Amino acid sequence: MADMHAAGDARWSHRIRQSAQVVSSRLGDAGVLVHLKTNRIYEVNATGLRIWELAGEGRTLGEIETTLQREFDIDRERLRRELLALVTELTREGLLQEGPMDDDRAE
Numbered sequence: 001m002a003d004m005h006a007a008g009d010a011r012w013s014h015r016i017r018q019s020a021q022v023v024s025s026r027l028g029d030a031g032v033l034v035h036l037k038t039n040r041i042y043e044v045n046a047t048g049l050r051i052w053e054l055a056g057e058g059r060t061l062g063e064i065e066t067t068l069q070r071e072f073d074i075d076r077e078r079l080r081r082e083l084l085a086l087v088t089e090l091t092r093e094g095l096l097q098e099g100p101m102d103d104d105r106a107e
Helices: 002-013 046-056 061-071 076-092
Strands: 015-018 022-027 030-035 040-044 096-099
Touching: 002 061, 015 046, 022 046, 030 046, 040 046, 046 061, 046 076, 061 076, 076 096
Parallel strands: none
Antiparallel strands: 015 096, 022 030, 030 040
8 A cells, every 4th residue: 555655645745725616605514616617516415515615725635634633523544545536536527627746827
């Protein structure tokens, strides 16, 4: 498993940002993300909503991991796997943007 982390270490310093084409709404402990261009609606749980909020602050993937580790009682390896999976999916769907720290592109 160490090889997986070594190969992806640079990704943890990437800044995660919300797409300007997405609006969000909190519904209790969960949330809804709506992509305005595609009209697709995504439901996220409390952890997903917290990741969304932290992305809105322009945090790096590593900073998001550290914050979630403090806020949620979860095994670090599981947190890393699930965080990467969600960020990858939301990036693929156009809800998040991911790039190096010095990459300040705006949509």
